[in-house]
Amino acid sequence: MATKIVLKSGKEQSIRRYHPWIFSGAIKMIYGVPLEGDIVTVFDNNDDFLAVGHYQPGSIAVRILSFEDIEPDIEFFRSRIKNAIEFRRSLGLIDNKSVNVFRLIHAEGDNLPGLIADFYNGVIVMQMHSVGMYRIRKEITEILAELMGKSITAIYDKSESTIPFKAGIDAKNEFLFGDSGPVVVTENGFKFKIDWTTGQKTGFFIDQRENRKLLNDFTKGRSVLNMFGYTGGFSVYAMKDAGLVHSVDSSASATALADENVILNFGEDSRHRSFQVDAFEFMNDIRNKYDLIILDPPAFAKHNNVLGNALQGYKRLNMKAIEQIKPGGIIFTFSCSQVVTRENFRKSVFAAAANTGRNVRILHQMSQPPDHPVNIYHPESEYLKGLVLYVE
Numbered sequence: 452m453a454t455k456i457v458l459k460s461g462k463e464q465s466i467r468r469y470h471p472w473i474f475s476g477a478i479k480m481i482y483g484v485p486l487e488g489d490i491v492t493v494f495d496n497n498d499d500f501l502a503v504g505h506y507q508p509g510s511i512a513v514r515i516l517s518f519e520d521i522e523p524d525i526e527f528f529r530s531r532i533k534n535a536i537e538f539r540r541s542l543g544l545i546d547n548k549s550v551n552v553f554r555l556i557h558a559e560g561d562n563l564p565g566l567i568a569d570f571y572n573g574v575i576v577m578q579m580h581s582v583g584m585y586r587i588r589k590e591i592t593e594i595l596a597e598l599m600g601k602s603i604t605a606i607y608d609k610s611e612s613t614i615p616f617k618a619g620i621d622a623k624n625e626f627l628f629g630d631s632g633p634v635v636v637t638e639n640g641f642k643f644k645i646d647w648t649t650g651q652k653t654g655f656f657i658d659q660r661e662n663r664k665l666l667n668d669f670t671k672g673r674s675v676l677n678m679f680g681y682t683g684g685f686s687v688y689a690m691k692d693a694g695l696v697h698s699v700d701s702s703a704s705a706t707a708l709a710d711e712n713v714i715l716n717f718g719e720d721s722r723h724r725s726f727q728v729d730a731f732e733f734m735n736d737i738r739n740k741y742d743l744i745i746l747d748p749p750a751f752a753k754h755n756n757v758l759g760n761a762l763q764g765y766k767r768l769n770m771k772a773i774e775q776i777k778p779g780g781i782i783f784t785f786s787c788s789q790v791v792t793r794e795n796f797r798k799s800v801f802a803a804a805a806n807t808g809r810n811v812r813i814l815h816q817m818s819q820p821p822d823h824p825v826n827i828y829h830p831e832s833e834y835l836k837g838l839v840l841y842v843e
């Protein structure tokens with residue numbers, strides 16, 4: 452029998468609107484002592500059934516798997532995973548020659564909270580964010596191997612750093628199926644080397660695929676500055692027809708990867724140069740040097756309590772770009788902080804523009820691609836937002 456959890460009166464409201472998280476502060480009573488990752492059933496204060504999910508001691512106490520009174524057995528997970536795969540197939544992402552890098556399972560966005568799986572040209576890299584998912588990683592691997600069949604050669608579990616409350620679990624990064632060294636993937640015809648063992652997240656920022664494609668509408672003949680460039684995703688696209696491309700990142704391994712990826716696509720090309728330096732320092736003196744600037748910083752706020760600082764950070768960064776870009780310049784500016792809403796981000800950029808006094812227009816509003824779907828009941832799933840600005 453699953454452990455029963457009863458919520459405080461009123462705290463059931465968000466759950467009745469299908470929000471998939473129960474915060475520890477909403478809990479009135481836990482009957483028994485559930486272990487990390489146990490399946491628990493959740494009731495309202497009148498003992499009416501609400502949901503079933505994975506338990507986790509911490510701020511998010513339950514990640515809801517179903518709002519129906521069912522037993523989430525392996526068949527349940529198989530069916531959810533199958534849905535996720537079929538959805539990618541319907542998007543044309545599976546067996547696609549020009550894009551073989553995409554997100555296969557996007558946690559809450561695929562009704563599988565705690566589970567991320569990315570596809571890199573035949574290798575799946577998984578990251579579990581809950582002990583509940585981690586505990587069934589072998590079963591998930593078997594399901595993925597069975598459903599993906601010949602499309603995959605290996606499945607790697609990279610949960611060591613994402614599993615909370617590690618005590619007693621001793622998660623380690625390892626292959627759970629097959630084996631593979633780094634692979635080269637193709638994204639919209641461009642090539643990238645992916646090394647999931649050393650890279651950030653699962654190895655690549657797949658979520659920028661559509662925005663990188665949009666970039667090519669603006670790159671022709673321009674002088675491009677790619678701030679926070681990481682693997683050089685935006686730089687490689689820009690190299691297609693830009694006059695000059697500079698990639699900036701504070702990490703030496705990131706600038707090395709950006710160089711490697713540019714060479715992979717264009718050979719040695721003097722139009723590209725990487726700089727390993729702090730972004731704010733680099734941007735102290737770039738007046739009239741660039742007419743296309745990409746600002747894709749790491750999440751400035753991981754928690755609500757530092758939201759104010761994060762918004763100041765976005766304002767400061769955007770101000771540096773807006774005040775110094777050449778007249779007629781284009782800025783691609785992003786925020787990937789979950790706690791920063793689209794409105795808040797836009798206000799920060801507005802404040803930055805207003806401080807410079809320059810005439811700024813919004814040409815595009817950007818988001819995450821459909822393989823990172825937003826669960827409408829879970830606004831936090833919409834983490835990536837961006838603006839394309841025209842600065843007169």
Ligand code: SAH
Nearest residue numbers: 656679680681684700701702729730747749
């Ligand atoms: N635009 C990239 C993803 C950027 S991730 C892409 O499309 O793949 C954020 C990057 O910012 C990381 O590579 C990190 O090393 C770098 N970074 C973090 N803080 C920085 C700083 N203060 N100055 C420069 N780079 C920084």
